[in-house]
Amino acid sequence: MKLNTPLVTLLVGAALAVGVLVTSAVWSASTSSASASSAAGATSRTSPAAPAAPAGPATTATSAPSSSSASAPVTSQATAAAPTAAPGATASVNQADVPSQADYVAQVQGGGAAVAVSVHGDQAVAYICNGHAVAAWLRGSAKNGKLDLTGKNGARLMVDYRKADAAGYIMADGTKYTFSAPVVHREPSERRPPGLYEATATVHGVKIKAGWIVLPNGRQVGSVEYFADSAIPPTAEAPVLDLATGTASYAGITLVASLISGTTGSGF
Amino acid sequence: MTAQPDASAPAPDQVSLGIGKLIVPSLIGGLVALTLGIYGRLHHPTGVVVNVAGFTSAGYAKSWLATIATVFAIVQVVSALVMYGKIPRVSAPSWIGTLHQWSGRIAFLVAVPVAIDCLYGLGFQTYSTRVLIHSLLGCAFFGAFTVKMLILPKRGLPNWTLPLAGAVVFTLLVGVWFTSAFWFFSTFGVHR
Numbered sequence: 215m216k217l218n219t220p221l222v223t224l225l226v227g228a229a230l231a232v233g234v235l236v237t238s239a240v241w242s243a244s245t246s247s248a249s250a251s252s253a254a255g256a257t258s259r260t261s262p263a264a265p266a267a268p269a270g271p272a273t274t275a276t277s278a279p280s281s282s283s284a285s286a287p288v289t290s291q292a293t294a295a296a297p298t299a300a301p302g303a304t305a306s307v308n309q310a311d312v313p314s315q316a317d318y319v320a321q322v323q324g325g326g327a328a329v330a331v332s333v334h335g336d337q338a339v340a341y342i343c344n345g346h347a348v349a350a351w352l353r354g355s356a357k358n359g360k361l362d363l364t365g366k367n368g369a370r371l372m373v374d375y376r377k378a379d380a381a382g383y384i385m386a387d388g389t390k391y392t393f394s395a396p397v398v399h400r401e402p403s404e405r406r407p408p409g410l411y412e413a414t415a416t417v418h419g420v421k422i423k424a425g426w427i428v429l430p431n432g433r434q435v436g437s438v439e440y441f442a443d444s445a446i447p448p449t450a451e452a453p454v455l456d457l458a459t460g461t462a463s464y465a466g467i468t469l470v471a472s473l474i475s476g477t478t479g480s481g482f
Numbered sequence: 483m484t485a486q487p488d489a490s491a492p493a494p495d496q497v498s499l500g501i502g503k504l505i506v507p508s509l510i511g512g513l514v515a516l517t518l519g520i521y522g523r524l525h526h527p528t529g530v531v532v533n534v535a536g537f538t539s540a541g542y543a544k545s546w547l548a549t550i551a552t553v554f555a556i557v558q559v560v561s562a563l564v565m566y567g568k569i570p571r572v573s574a575p576s577w578i579g580t581l582h583q584w585s586g587r588i589a590f591l592v593a594v595p596v597a598i599d600c601l602y603g604l605g606f607q608t609y610s611t612r613v614l615i616h617s618l619l620g621c622a623f624f625g626a627f628t629v630k631m632l633i634l635p636k637r638g639l640p641n642w643t644l645p646l647a648g649a650v651v652f653t654l655l656v657g658v659w660f661t662s663a664f665w666f667f668s669t670f671g672v673h674r
Contacts, residue, residue, distance in 0.1 A: 219583070220630075220631035220635060221632070221635075223631055224631045227594050230591060231594050231595075234599070235598050235602060238598065239602075418604075418607060418609050418613075419604060419605070440670065441540065444539040444540065445539070446539055448539055448541050448542065449670065465609075
């Protein structure tokens with residue numbers, strides 16, 4: 215009797231479907247018991263690769279009259295990327311010039327990318343994005359005026375930071391960006407100053423993480439990571455962050471952005 | 483009473499007898515589509531599940547696999563055109579039938595894990611037109627493919643049934659691809 219090959223095809227496909235389904239169920243069950251569930255309540259699946267750096271607590275920033283000096287004007291934008299050697303490799307930073315907490319923000323390389331660095335004691339957070347496919351969050355320790363932060367997909371930041379500025383380079387998506395970022399001076403009354411903002415949400419079952427860098431001239435650059443827990447999250451342009459309300463609208467959902475600031479400790 | 487197919491002009495009662503053979507496969511195909519849709523709706527989606535090596539994320543893994551399946555589906559259409567002599571000055575080589583069968587099998591089997599990941603991880607969604615169409619067409623595709631597989635061995639069908647079934651399957655898959663992989667690449671860029 216001639217073999218009914220189309221039926222065989224269907225049956226092989228059905229068997230494959232069952233196999234993938236069972237594997238998915240087993241894998242979901244094992245990762246749900248191992249990893250902590252997200253704040254939204256629904257468990258989200260993380261990829262088996264290196265665990266992501268946890269997002270900072272979502273507290274709304276209040277401007278604290280801390281290390282910002284009221285008289286110093288905001289300095290002009292950072293220099294364009296010149297391939298210099300990493301400053302941290304040679305001379306050490308004068309320890310008297312090292313702040314215990316500071317925020318730095320700058321544009322890098324004319325391509326529209328921006329970088330934000332926040333230092334709070336011995337912890338530091340950095341973010342780079344260009345409003346398109348480049349975005350990376352980095353975390354690590356701050357010590358003796360030097361930062362060596364790492365993020366997903368080989369992201370790396372090596373920077374010397376001082377009271378006036380931070381200089382060094384950041385590697386993201388295989389590209390090296392050299393920059394010198396002036397420190398952000400914040401008016402005590404400023405509710406949403408220039409700096410780094412983030413928002414996380416679960417949109418239609420998919421975890422997203424948005425980051426915005428608001429520059430002192432008012433311009434903002436932001437990117438959204440989709441499937442934020444995966445090893446290399448797909449990245450797209452972020453919706454505009456309304457600084458008056460601190461919110462942005464994404465796929466019908468309102469994202470509430472929180473400031474990450476070393477000077478106030480928000481996000482640390 | 484045996485009804486022998488007459489390829490040139492089937493008598494009306496033979497046509498209706500031929501079409502009658504489509505009923506059961508169509509019902510089965512409809513059942514497959516309905517089952518997938520109901521499962522996708524009832525099952526609580528878990529988020530992303532698959533992490534295929536070689537891709538930067540599940541979104542890209544699925545988009546590329548879906549694209550591969552669609553490419554093989556295009557091979558399906560072209561080989562079918564050659565088989566039916568619709569390409570001028572191109573005569574069907576002896577291996578065209580084998581190519582058609584295997585390109586179809588590969589397209590289907592590559593699409594299966596993507597569909598399971600979709601159903602299991604994201605579910606049948608209606609929050610936007612794109613995802614609604616994708617959910618509907620995705621379920622319909624597997625139903626239509628089932629129908630085509632079930633009617634292939636049957637004799638006595640009108641000449642247009644196989645090409646029609648193939649066209650429906652292909653159109654549905656392209657619609658599924660446009661509402662998923664094409665949108666994904668447009669939004670997040672084309673890379674691995």
